[in-house]
Amino acid sequence: MITISNIWRGTPINAYLVLQTRFKSKTHWAKLKKKSGPKYKALSHFDEFYGSVFGKQWEPLREALLRRSKYVAVVNNYGDTEQTMDYLSNRGAHCLKNLMSIQKEFHDKYNPQPNETPPEQSTEINNFDSYIAKLQSEEISNIYRQGENVPEKLELSDDRVLGSTPKNEDKQDRKSAPTLNQALEEAELDHSRIIEPSMGLSTEALYQYVPATKLKGLDEWVPESLHYSFMTNRDKDFPLVIEPETQFTYPEHLKVMTYEMNSEYDRFPEPKRCSTGVFDYYPMDxxxxxxxxxxxxAPGDRVLDLCAAPGGKALVALQTLLPDxxxxxxxxxxxxxxxxxxxxxxxxDYETGNKWQERVMITRRDGRVFTDDHGFDKVLVDVPCTTDRHSVMEDENNIFRADRVKERLRIPELQSQLLLNALRVVRVGGAVVYSTCSLSxxxxxxxxxAALRAAFQSHGIVAVVRDxxxxxxxxSSTLKLGAGxxxxxxxxxxxxxxxxxxxPAYVARLVRIK
Structure with a gap:
């Protein structure tokens, strides 16, 4: 009787080793399929795109993205606040407000800022008329050479407009132009396209001249250049001023705990219920x-979180105890x-307390068409984005899935539309904060x-960028900010x-001035 063991006994040992080596070198089909998933596509895309944007700095960024993210703890003012802060302090955490205060004193001492405001940060653009006058003077200087008699304004006669022909010449051209009937009489007909009745209605000649009304499949097609056009199109055909922010103050009642850089203990334990029934702190980026x-x-602000879900930023705003x-x-x-x-x-007491019903409202509208009759003092626009860290770590709900290509390429367009509407609903003098979790x-x-340009050209809205x-x-002692x-x-x-x-996160502050 022949058994498997007898077969192996009759097999030379060298052949056995070769057989084992051959099978060992093969990659399992499941692993090959896995490496073509959405998160691997995202990483490949970032290697190509961000590699060209950040150069040598992309490698450490890439390594950090693929590692476990870090969080801070927003202490709940509606729980056992003091006990929670003592508990986290004993675990090595520090108060973010104290760290910022110490770092500010250090920076002001060794890196004093000049009192003079740079010329490019002039505030004269606040006067909209001065901006129009500036455009007119630039247009005049482009037409007249230096040393010529330059007029204060360009006065154009009725008979001539810049870049056009005189009216009398235009009238002569219109008289000499043939009418439609004259053109049809003089036109030569293409008799080769005439189909004789004897050819029948089923002839293929009928289909040779039927114009195509639609290309099948192109209705869902979006060019990839649409995404990158938001990065390359930076024309300055609207008032643009960048001013330093001087009104910033840390909210007194906002308590955020964090660990130091390179700390061995950088993970907070799971939040627990307090004596009031709510959780003691909220972990977030x-x-x-x-x-x-x-x-x-500021106290009494009317605030809008235009893209609020899942609600972490709105909770932080409430923890400041400032919004009305x-x-x-x-x-x-x-x-x-x-x-x-x-x-x-x-x-x-969120479900039973009447005070929350008066202070907090949840709406479910498209942020691009959100309207309000009263105007907001502050608007936060945390827009949908490629969520870079999630895209390289998880396949679930990944924007780089094959069925979400069109959605991904249209992201900048959606973002600019949301920011544009935020500039519309904020009152004059109010601020809009635009944020993403992307490096793009x-x-x-x-x-x-794109939003600033559209706001000015379509709605006459002027906003200043606050640096x-x-x-x-x-x-700078808590996180790494982009520099250079x-x-x-x-x-x-x-x-x-x-x-x-x-x-990653991007934060821009805009103040509407008109």
Whole structure:
């Protein structure tokens, strides 16, 4: 009787080793399929795109993105606040407000800022008429050479307009132009396209001249250049001024705990229920806290969170105890339900207390067409984006899935439309904070630039970009901010870093002046 063991006994040992080596070198089909998933496509896309944008700095950014992210703890003012802060302090955490205060003193001592305002940050653009006069003077200087008699204004006669022909010449051209009937009489007909009745209605000649009304499949096609056009199109055909932010103050009642850079203990334990029935703190990315700080909230503010889900930033705004009214909007019903759950878990008597019904409202509208009759003092626009960290870590709900290509390419367009509407609903003198969790220049500065241009050209809205570099210097001991060639023009970029693995996040502050 022949058994398997007998077969193997008769097999030379060398053949056995070769057989084992051959099978060992093969990659399992499941692993090959896995590496073609959405998160691998996202990483490949970022390697190509961000590699060209950030150069040598992309490698450490890439390594940090693929590591576990870091969080801060937003202490709940409606729970056992003092006990929670003592508990987290004993675990090695520090108060973010204290760290920022110490870092600010250090920076002011060794890096004093000049009192003079740079010329490019002049505030004369606040007068809209002066901007129009500036455009007129630039147009005149382009026409007249230096030393000629330059008029104050361009007075154009009735008979001639710049770039056109005189009226009398135009009339002569119109007289000499043939009418439609004359043109038809003189036209030569193409008799080769005439189909004789004897050929029948089923002839193929009928189909040779039927014009195509639609190309099948192109209705869902979006060019990839649409995404990158928001990064390359930076024409300055609208008033654009960047001013330093001088009104920033850290909210007195906002308590955020964080660990130091390179700390061995950088993970907070799971939140617990307090004696009041709510959770003691809310863990979240520090970049999200920074976007709320950029609002520069004041007592009695009427605040709109245009894309509020899942509700973390709205909760941080309430923890400052400053807003009088907070409107949380999100178009998705399921995501809006997450806002409700967070408020139930962190706001005491949220379901039964009448005070919350007067202060907090949840709406479910498209942020691009959201309207309001009263106007808001502050608007937060945390727009949908490629969510870079999630895209390289998870396949579920990944924007780089094959069936979401069109959605991904249209992201900058959607972002600029949301920011444009935010500029419309904020009152004059109010502020809009635009934020993403992406490193993409097209989704960050590109979307801001497109929205500012559309706001001016379509609605006559003028907004000033407030540079938050000065106030955010105080965060340099807590997180890594983009600097030098990596620093955006309009906002602040929070970079992932192994020592402080927050972000990525982009935050820009705009103040409407007209």
């Amino acid at each position: 520090c970049g999200s806290v920074v976007s709320v700080l950029a609002l520069c909230l 009214v907070l409107v949380c909007n999100d178009a998705s019903i399921s995501r809006s339900n997450r806002i409700e759950r967070i408020f139930r878990d962190y706001l005491m 220049p097209a989704q960050n500065d590109g979307a801001v630039h 938050m570099s000065g106030p955010f210097h105080a965060l 060639l990596v620093k955006p023009k309009y906002g602040q970029l929070i970079l992932p870093d192994i020592a402080a693995n927050y972000g």
